[in-house]
Amino acid sequence: MDYFFTEEQEMIRDLCRQIAEERIKPVRAELDEKEEFPREIMKALAQADLFQIIIPEEYGGLGGGCLENCIAVEELSRACCGVSTSYAASFLGAYPMLLFGNEAQKEKYLPLIGSGEKLCAFALTESASGSDAGSIQTEAKKDGDSYVLNGSKQWITNGGEAGVYTVIAITDRTKGARGATAFIVEADDPGFSIGKKEVKMGIRASATSELIFKDCRIPADRVLGKEGLGFVVAMRTFDKSRPGVGAQAVGVAQGALDEAAAFARVRKQFGKPIITFQAVAHMLADMAVDIEAGRALVYAAARYIDSGAKDFSKVSAIAKVFPTDMAMRVTTNAVQVLGGHGYMREYPVEKMMRDAKILQIYEGTNQIQRNVIGQELNKEYGRKK
Amino acid sequence: MKIAVCIKQVPDTANVKLDPETHTLKREGVESIVNPFDLFALEAALRIKEAAGGEIVAVTMGPPQAETVIKDAIGFGVDEGLLLSDRAFAGADTWATTAVLAKAIEGLGDVDLVICGKQAVDGDTAQVGPGIAQRLGLPHVAFVKGFREIENKRLVVERQMDDGYDVVELPLPALITVVREVGEPRPPSLKGKMRAKKYTVPMQGAADLGLDASQVGLAGSFTQVVKVFAPSHSGERRRLEGSDEQMGAQVIDALVDNQVIMLGS
Numbered sequence: 055m056d057y058f059f060t061e062e063q064e065m066i067r068d069l070c071r072q073i074a075e076e077r078i079k080p081v082r083a084e085l086d087e088k089e090e091f092p093r094e095i096m097k098a099l100a101q102a103d104l105f106q107i108i109i110p111e112e113y114g115g116l117g118g119g120c121l122e123n124c125i126a127v128e129e130l131s132r133a134c135c136g137v138s139t140s141y142a143a144s145f146l147g148a149y150p151m152l153l154f155g156n157e158a159q160k161e162k163y164l165p166l167i168g169s170g171e172k173l174c175a176f177a178l179t180e181s182a183s184g185s186d187a188g189s190i191q192t193e194a195k196k197d198g199d200s201y202v203l204n205g206s207k208q209w210i211t212n213g214g215e216a217g218v219y220t221v222i223a224i225t226d227r228t229k230g231a232r233g234a235t236a237f238i239v240e241a242d243d244p245g246f247s248i249g250k251k252e253v254k255m256g257i258r259a260s261a262t263s264e265l266i267f268k269d270c271r272i273p274a275d276r277v278l279g280k281e282g283l284g285f286v287v288a289m290r291t292f293d294k295s296r297p298g299v300g301a302q303a304v305g306v307a308q309g310a311l312d313e314a315a316a317f318a319r320v321r322k323q324f325g326k327p328i329i330t331f332q333a334v335a336h337m338l339a340d341m342a343v344d345i346e347a348g349r350a351l352v353y354a355a356a357r358y359i360d361s362g363a364k365d366f367s368k369v370s371a372i373a374k375v376f377p378t379d380m381a382m383r384v385t386t387n388a389v390q391v392l393g394g395h396g397y398m399r400e401y402p403v404e405k406m407m408r409d410a411k412i413l414q415i416y417e418g419t420n421q422i423q424r425n426v427i428g429q430e431l432n433k434e435y436g437r438k439k
Numbered sequence: 440m441k442i443a444v445c446i447k448q449v450p451d452t453a454n455v456k457l458d459p460e461t462h463t464l465k466r467e468g469v470e471s472i473v474n475p476f477d478l479f480a481l482e483a484a485l486r487i488k489e490a491a492g493g494e495i496v497a498v499t500m501g502p503p504q505a506e507t508v509i510k511d512a513i514g515f516g517v518d519e520g521l522l523l524s525d526r527a528f529a530g531a532d533t534w535a536t537t538a539v540l541a542k543a544i545e546g547l548g549d550v551d552l553v554i555c556g557k558q559a560v561d562g563d564t565a566q567v568g569p570g571i572a573q574r575l576g577l578p579h580v581a582f583v584k585g586f587r588e589i590e591n592k593r594l595v596v597e598r599q600m601d602d603g604y605d606v607v608e609l610p611l612p613a614l615i616t617v618v619r620e621v622g623e624p625r626p627p628s629l630k631g632k633m634r635a636k637k638y639t640v641p642m643q644g645a646a647d648l649g650l651d652a653s654q655v656g657l658a659g660s661f662t663q664v665v666k667v668f669a670p671s672h673s674g675e676r677r678r679l680e681g682s683d684e685q686m687g688a689q690v691i692d693a694l695v696d697n698q699v700i701m702l703g704s
Contacts, residue, residue, distance in 0.1 A: 061636070062633065065629060065632050065633070066629065069626065069627065069629060069632065072626065073626050076626075077626070098625065098626050101625040101626060101628060102625075102626040102627065102628050102629060103628040103629035103630050103631075104629065106629065106630070107629075116629060116630070
């Protein structure tokens with residue numbers, strides 16, 4: 055299907071596809087097996103200017119939008135979701151600076167992130183605070199010209215690998231949802247350290263770690279937006295980033311179909327390639343239908359967001375829910391098409407199935423996405439009556 | 440530091456087929472690429488530029504369509520390119536090729552370092568690099584696998600040898616040819632590719648370089664290709680029979696008898 059990309063968008067797709075084929079595919083199984091962070095690949099992505107995609111031109115970037123990001127993420131995910139998660143998480147950390155940073159903050163951090171010199175990360179989740187983001191405990195207290203952070207963050211992608219973190223902490227516990235603030239924390243700030251690195255089911259090439267703040271003192275000019283905007287920063291960031299998770303889903307599903315269809319053409323049973331059996335052919339056909347529907351949705355949502363639309367929480371949630379549920383179905387069926395081979399680590403589809411699962415969970419579980427969609431429907435139909 | 444990198448457009452030999460009748464390369468439908476060894480030359484130049492600053496110019500001799508390799512080089516991040524193209528250049532052997540490349544490099548002015556891949560995958564001569572050095576009167580080191588020191592007026596390099604490597608210091612200006620170990624070529628960059636799309640490749644012919652038709656192309660060549668052929672198989676052939684174990688034992692015996700391998704005690 056032709057989605058009528060611009061020349062620049064085609065260039066992004068082709069370059070990402072080339073890097074995925076040449077650099078990621080040959081090492082993905084080993085990275086997965088060893089739970090090894092793909093530093094060499096991140097360096098190649100930086101050399102290819104891929105961290106510049108969403109950085110505005112005035113800060114040395116390419117000034118691309120949500121669609122350009124989705125195109126890159128989809129292609130990288132087709133080869134390895136662990137790699138694409140590490141890549142995309144840098145943008146997740148950078149979006150708050152793009153959306154709410156002041157001139158000095160943008161000038162200082164965006165060029166570092168765009169060049170790939172520093173990876174970025176976003177830290178909201180805590181051990182007792184997942185979907186209920188309002189219950190976070192990490193505190194930031196103003197003290198003269200600085201803030202002092204105490205607490206810890208859990209399951210932070212790029213934790214320990216990033217040089218710059220966007221951290222949401224409570225500045226005024228009495229104000230509820232308006233009592234949180236977003237801060238920029240640098241890896242070498244005093245009192246900041248990395249705790250446990252998690253051992254995961256999938257996306258094992260990516261680093262997922264605990265962040266510990268023990269009297270972590272940062273200058274007061276590291277506040278993003280202003281005090282009390284923490285959750286607004288987080289929600290606006292997720293609205294922008296969620297189609298990217300949808301793009302990961304489309305990519306991993308496409309990668310699984312690539313493997314399943316190629317296998318079904320060469321695997322013979324009863325004297326014939328198994329793709330000639332209708333039971334198998336229909337599974338592959340359903341996968342292709344699912345993937346194309348997901349892809350069209352992700353691109354349409356990304357284009358809508360890039361058009362300057364104001365209120366896109368619902369669109370963004372839809373562009374995460376459908377593709378990620380779809381990717382779980384498709385990767386599971388890919389394992390089924392490969393049968394016993396699919397269950398073995400020697401073939402890549404079992405990894406894809408393990409990788410796909412996280413997409414239904416992170417950046418807001420699919421249940422939370424449905425809450426968002428439901429709330430928006432309630433508002434829309436309330437207005438219409 | 441001003442660096443000139445010589446690159447060549449070659450058929451993608453990984454996908455090339457031989458015409459069974461004429462034994463020549465079937466070039467139709469075969470994609471043209473940058474000679475793979477020249478990608479290491481570009482990578483070496485980019486690393487030196489990162490370490491010491493400066494400017495990189497990619498130079499190629501070839502037909503007009505060879506401008507695509509210059510655009511590829513711009514995509515990797517080189518600053519400028521130069522295509523040397525002229526009907527008179529056709530049929531050049533390595534000597535006549537060096538006449539053109541050396542003149543062009545001279546014309547760039549103040550080049551501190553010339554870098555070539557160790558050889559091209561289509562000709563496999565490995566003569567053009569050293570030939571350019573000879574023409575320009577530059578010191579040269581072939582088969583460079585790494586850099587120890589990079590300074591404005593001198594380089595210390597590691598030269599790959601069969602049984603290890605040499606460490607060689609050479610004053611600049613100089614020429615080096617590089618091998619794979621010099622570093623994996625980076626991917627092209629988005630900014631580079633965008634620049635390449637708009638980049639107009641400067642072109643020079645024999646007259647621009649001040650070369651006479653007798654010095655270039657077939658006329659300026661000492662050698663010419665008379666015939667290309669696949670060597671016929673020679674030597675004794677023996678057919679082994681028996682079980683796998685028996686045939687395996689016969690292979691071992693034959694290898695030992697002919698002193699290809701030695702069995703340890």
